[in-house]
Amino acid sequence: MLEARNLTKRFGKLVATDDVTVEFGREDGEMVFIVGPNGAGKTTLVNLLTGLLSPDSGSVVLDGTDIGGLRPDERVHEGLVRSFQVVHVFEEMTVRENLRTAVLSERGKTRSAFSFSDEHEEVESAVDDLLDRFRLRDREHEVAETLPHGDRKLLDVAMSFGLDPKYLLLDEPTAGVSAEETEHVIETIVEVGEAEGVTTVAIEHDMDIVSAYADRVIALHRGGVLGEGGPSILETDDRLRRVLLGVEE
Numbered sequence: 501m502l503e504a505r506n507l508t509k510r511f512g513k514l515v516a517t518d519d520v521t522v523e524f525g526r527e528d529g530e531m532v533f534i535v536g537p538n539g540a541g542k543t544t545l546v547n548l549l550t551g552l553l554s555p556d557s558g559s560v561v562l563d564g565t566d567i568g569g570l571r572p573d574e575r576v577h578e579g580l581v582r583s584f585q586v587v588h589v590f591e592e593m594t595v596r597e598n599l600r601t602a603v604l605s606e607r608g609k610t611r612s613a614f615s616f617s618d619e620h621e622e623v624e625s626a627v628d629d630l631l632d633r634f635r636l637r638d639r640e641h642e643v644a645e646t647l648p649h650g651d652r653k654l655l656d657v658a659m660s661f662g663l664d665p666k667y668l669l670l671d672e673p674t675a676g677v678s679a680e681e682t683e684h685v686i687e688t689i690v691e692v693g694e695a696e697g698v699t700t701v702a703i704e705h706d707m708d709i710v711s712a713y714a715d716r717v718i719a720l721h722r723g724g725v726l727g728e729g730g731p732s733i734l735e736t737d738d739r740l741r742r743v744l745l746g747v748e749e
């Protein structure tokens with residue numbers, strides 16, 4: 501279980517995260533969407549969870565342990581992995597080479613336990629697995645910068661996945677992806693998360709996607725939690741609906 505307990509973050513006078521207490525994670529993983537109008541504090545919350553920002557007060561607790569003292573890279577080793585709104589891939593490397601760097605980085609921890617040839621085989625087979633799961637097999641020898649945006653995004657998420665997350669936090673995975681590719685991208689991410697029991701937490705602005713794929717929705721507004729529940733709250737919670745539509749402050 502990943503928990504935010506009474507997290508507060510201020511930028512000067514602005515309270516970007518206001519006493520937020522939320523939990524993520526079921527035994528078999530879940531798909532959680534964080535929604536809210538521009539400036540609601542969605543990215544700030546993700547940055548606090550992953551350690552890119554330190555809270556002014558409150559704590560981040562992973563499986564019962566306060567991880568506030570851990571750097572972002574140390575949190576990755578604990579299974580807390582994030583990807584950014586802007587794709588972070590090695591542009592001049594092929595899809596396969598990119599995925600290999602992620603798998604090698606994850607294995608850096610255990611490298612001494614393998615002989616070179618065993619390790620080589622295991623790495624390549626982990627890369628094959630990612631290519632298949634993220635439906636990138638046809639593209640494996642293509643250079644990242646030439647990929648359509650949807651596949652670049654999938655490559656980016658696949659690289660995060662190569663780091664063996666228990667919790668995968670995605671900042672707007674469908675941002676900049678064409679309408680035709682959006683469903684393919686989100687469907688693939690949801691499918692892989694479900695198959696591996698990974699809890700995926702995604703910031704999302706497209707309410708059709710949230711309705712279709714969420715196990716749970718957390719709505720933020722002015723830094724605080726406005727509502728939380730199954731995707732039906734998008735219809736049934738009138739205030740929440742109006743805030744998301746931008747017709748109520």
Ligand SMILES: Nc1ncnc2c1ncn2[C@@H]1O[C@H](COP(=O)(O)OP(=O)(O)OP(=O)(O)O)[C@@H](O)[C@H]1O
Pocket residue numbers: 511514516536537538539540541542543544545
């Ligand atoms: N580093 C910073 N310094 C000052 N203000 C910041 C900083 N980061 C975020 N903010 C402010 O904090 C508030 C919350 O920002 P945040 O990016 O978390 O919102 P968001 O819900 O992710 O918005 P969007 O949907 O537009 O990405 C905003 O008013 C933003 O301008």
